[in-house]
Amino acid sequence: MFSRRRSIRKYMGKKVEDVKIKNILFAGMCAPSAGGNRPWIFHLVKNTEKLDMLSKAHPYASMVKSAPVCIVVSYDTQKIRYKDWFVQDLSACTENILLAIENEGLGGVWLGCYPRMERVEGIRRVLDIKERYIPFSMIPFGYKAESKEEYEKFDKEVVHYVE
Numbered sequence: 001m002f003s004r005r006r007s008i009r010k011y012m013g014k015k016v017e018d019v020k021i022k023n024i025l026f027a028g029m030c031a032p033s034a035g036g037n038r039p040w041i042f043h044l045v046k047n048t049e050k051l052d053m054l055s056k057a058h059p060y061a062s063m064v065k066s067a068p069v070c071i072v073v074s075y076d077t078q079k080i081r082y083k084d085w086f087v088q089d090l091s092a093c094t095e096n097i098l099l100a101i102e103n104e105g106l107g108g109v110w111l112g113c114y115p116r117m118e119r120v121e122g123i124r125r126v127l128d129i130k131e132r133y134i135p136f137s138m139i140p141f142g143y144k145a146e147s148k149e150e151y152e153k154f155d156k157e158v159v160h161y162v163e
Helices: 017-031 048-056 062-066 085-101 117-125
Strands: 042-045 070-074 133-142
Touching: 017 070, 017 085, 042 048, 042 085, 042 133, 048 062, 048 070, 048 117, 062 070, 062 133, 070 085, 085 133, 117 133
Parallel strands: none
Antiparallel strands: 042 070, 070 133
16 A cells, blocks of 8 residues: 555545545544644545635645545644644644545545645635644545556665664
8 A cells, every 4th residue: 555655636526435534534543643642633625615715725735626525634732742743743644644545545645734834824714723723734635537656665775774
């Protein structure tokens, strides 16, 4: 699955089944987090008008307009127990979601929001997200309308064995 996961930016118009969406969200919830803090909140967007608006709130998000679903992964600032680690926590969550998307036979792409505050504020405005939540990543996904070859990613040059 890992070598099949690619950034997919073109989607068919086909609806994504609710059971697949639930599985994908659950994968995000299963991500490791510092101290088990789980500082994430998800905004699930299917509304075509909102998807269109999101595509304009981020400079690299044009594909969101054609995606049937988009998940915005945000940091809940009230979960401050391990606040210095939220970037790692939400990165693990986002990657779990991307792997689950691939596992469900779909394709998606990671669009970074935080720390670019203009993106954070734009997404907040579109989705009317409370100040306590910081949009971290946006993941549009759906059935793939493009194919990318699986490729070998193992690079022995970046591995240094320490004995």
